[in-house]
Amino acid sequence: MDTPGTVLKTERERQQKPLKDVARKLKINIKYLEAIEDDDYDVLPAEVFARSYIRLYADELDLDSTKLLALFENRGMAPAAEEPNEEEQETAPPHSAAAQKNFFRPLLISVAAGLLILILFFVLQNSEQKHEETAPVDDKTALHETIKPVIEKESPPPAALPAEKTESAEDKKPVVKPEQAEIKEEEKSVVQKMPEPQPEKAAAEKTPIRVEKKPVDKPAAPVTVYEQTAGEMTLQIVATELTWVSLSIDGGTPREWHLRAGETMTLKGQRGFSGKIGNAGGTKLYFNNQDLGELGAPGKIIDITLPR
Structure with missing residues (x-):
């Protein structure tokens, strides 16, 4: 393949x-x-x-x-399995009758043995049930079981226990001493003298104070402005998506960089820059602090030469 x-x-x-x-x-x-x-x-x-x-x-x-x-x-897909030729299928030797008999013989023997075991199990189970039904009953145990309920019926009920003396409601009342009565009267007077809370102050204390939070706008990622010396050129590359860049500075040997989203790179030269941008839609260029605008569609490879 x-x-x-x-x-x-x-x-x-x-x-x-x-x-x-x-x-x-x-x-x-x-x-x-x-x-x-x-x-x-x-x-x-x-x-x-x-x-x-x-x-x-x-x-x-x-x-x-x-x-x-x-x-x-499609590099990871495996090729389909080859089907056998018709000639190979025709020339294949058929299974002999003796081989088929040898294959089914142990199967029949195992089935017959299983049926025989099931029949013996049911015969033994039925014989045990009949033996339990015809078992003799002991005369002494039967007589004992018939006499026992009669004796239980004739036995008199036990005498009722004498009722315990219960305390009346009047006996349970606590005895109040005169000193305790005076203390309770003083507590009542103190409770009556407590001033009631004013409804306006209570409502003001219970009312929650609303604090409005104004949304803070996040500033966009700033583009660094570089001070240029006389005759110097700057090229700032900002990646908004995964991209690659292959550029030559001042006609030298091309170099290659890979940038992820959010990464920035700045190049400096004297005569200019030339090369390729691997993802035009995910790359922003600032030549001498000037935005070059949209470069192309996402994933498109473009050639650039600066200054134009």
Whole structure:
């Protein structure tokens, strides 16, 4: 089964293009191109980068990138099992009658043995039940059981116990001493002298105080403004999604960076910047502190040259 790596490597070797030249032209790290040719995609930072690199590599070799991406998506599916040929099915030796008999013989023996065990079990159980029904009853135990309830009926009930002397309600009343009566009268007078709480103050104390919290707007992530010296250029790259950048500063060797959402990178040069942005919809550029606006759709690879 063909894979994206084998197709790309075969075509590159057919066109006699060194891998270093392809990496320099595409501005992609050569180790990533080697990983793609070996179908070792774990080396790449993310799956979105693998799709972008395969598309760029296929376009460089004038191959159909759509077919290669389809092979990349279906790389984990196993091929369907081959069906046996009709000739092989016809030439297969049939099972002999003797083999079939040998197969069913132990099965029949085990079934017959099981039926025999069940029949013996039911016969033994029925014989035990009949033996219990015809068992003789002892005359002494029967006579004892008939006499016992008669004796219990003739025995007189026990005499009622004499009722205990109960205390009357008047006896339970506590005896109040004159000193305790005077103390209770003083407590009543103190309770009557206590002032009643004013309803307005009580209502004011019970009423909860509402504290309104005004929502605080979160400030947007600030973009750092850099002071430029004479003849210096700055390029600030802000990633709003996962993206990759391959840029050359002042015409030098291209370098590659991978940025996650929220990360920012600033480059400085004297003559300008050129290269590729791997996710145009997830990248913001500020050239000399000026916002360059929307660069393209999410996932789209674009070329940039600054100053334009």
